[in-house]
Amino acid sequence: LYEFRTQYTEFLSRSGAEDNLLFRNQFLDNEIDRLVILSLADSLKFEESPDLLQNIKLVRNQEILNEYYNKELYEKYQASDSLLRDAFVRSKTDVHARHLYANSLEKANQLKTELSNGVSFEKLSKMVFRDSILSQNGGDLGYFSFGDMDPDFEDAAFSLKDGEISNPVKTGHGYSIIQVLDRWVQPLITEQDYQLHKDDINNILRSRNMKFIKQSYTDSLIK
Numbered sequence: 001l002y003e004f005r006t007q008y009t010e011f012l013s014r015s016g017a018e019d020n021l022l023f024r025n026q027f028l029d030n031e032i033d034r035l036v037i038l039s040l041a042d043s044l045k046f047e048e049s050p051d052l053l054q055n056i057k058l059v060r061n062q063e064i065l066n067e068y069y070n071k072e073l074y075e076k077y078q079a080s081d082s083l084l085r086d087a088f089v090r091s092k093t094d095v096h097a098r099h100l101y102a103n104s105l106e107k108a109n110q111l112k113t114e115l116s117n118g119v120s121f122e123k124l125s126k127m128v129f130r131d132s133i134l135s136q137n138g139g140d141l142g143y144f145s146f147g148d149m150d151p152d153f154e155d156a157a158f159s160l161k162d163g164e165i166s167n168p169v170k171t172g173h174g175y176s177i178i179q180v181l182d183r184w185v186q187p188l189i190t191e192q193d194y195q196l197h198k199d200d201i202n203n204i205l206r207s208r209n210m211k212f213i214k215q216s217y218t219d220s221l222i223k
Helices: 002-015 021-043 048-076 081-091 105-116 121-128 132-136 151-159 190-223
Strands: 093-102 141-143 176-183
Touching: 002 021, 048 190, 081 093, 081 105, 081 190, 093 105, 093 151, 105 121, 105 176, 121 132, 151 176
Parallel strands: none
Antiparallel strands: 093 141, 093 176
C-alpha cells in the first residue's frame, strides 16, 4: 500500500493531474497489470538474459546521470539579475518579423546574396517554403515574444533593429534569414511586476540553457 501511494503521488506530481477516484482506479488497474506481467517475466527467467542485463545497466547509469544533473545543476541554477531583467523586458515586447528558411549554410548564404541584390522576400518565400501561408506572405511570422520561438532565432530577432536583415542564423531546424519589421513594447514595465515574475523567467532560462550548462560543467570536470 505504501509503494502504491508513493508511485501514485509521483504520478500526480509529474502529470499535474488532480487526485480523484477515477484516476486512482485507473492507476491501480495499470499497476496490477504491470505486476502480473512482471511476475510472468520472472517465471521465464528473463532477468538472466545478457542483453537485458546490459540494457538494465545502461538505464541505471542514465537514471544516475539524470539525478546527478538535477541535484547539482538544475535545482541550483540561478540566472544573473541582468539576464533575468533582459528576459523580462523581452517578455513585455512583441516583435514582428519575417524570415527565409534554408536547410544548409550554403543555401542560406545564397538567399542573403539574392536579398542584397534586390530580390524580394515575397519572391524568395515562394521558392523556399512548402507551407502555403509562409510561401504567399513573404515568410511573415507575425508578432512573437519571449519564449515563443527557437531561442537562437529569438536572440537574433531581438538584436536586430527594425528593418534590419540578419546574416544566416543557425537554429534547431536549419538556417534562417530574419528581418524585423517592427515591434511593440508594453508602455508600463514596473519593478513590482519584475519581482513577481522573475522566478518564472528563471525557470524558462534554466530549461533553455541546461544543455549548454551540462556541457560546460562536463568540460570543466574533464579539465
